[in-house]
Amino acid sequence: MKVEVDQTKCGTIGICVKECPEIFRFQEGSKKAVALMEEVPPQWRDKCREAARKCPNGAILITE
Template structure:
């Protein structure tokens, strides 16, 4: 799995950070998503997929290749 984010689309809702804090964080100044790890472990895959699904801006992309 490889994760990418489109920071310019992020609306700073923070759902990704709540679901997968090891993978996502938010910038202090504006709350925009920060990707901490683009290749999560298999144990983190479910939380990353959930984060992508609940992102209101559809700013998180998951590639399973």
Template sequence: MKIRIDHERCRGAGQCALHAPELFDQSDDDGTVVLLDAEPPPELEDSARLAAALCPNSVITIIES
């Protein structure tokens, strides 16, 4: 799995950081998403999918291997 972020569309809702803090954080400057691990280990893949599904701006793309 690979995770891609569309930073241009992020509005800083924070659902990703809330539901998958091992993979996502928020910028101290503007609150937008910070990707911590673009290729998560298998045990975090479900968290990545949940974060992508809950993102109100659909900025997280999951690329399945």
């Protein structure tokens, strides 16, 4: 599973950072989120999917 954050859609709300801090962080100098890794390890996939589901702007893109 791969994940990325669409920077044009990210609304700096931070739900992903709270839901799955193992994968998402705020960019330094910005409140937009970024994925720390492209390939999501199996143990964090459910949390990552939940973060994507909760993102109000649909900024988290997941490919299986």
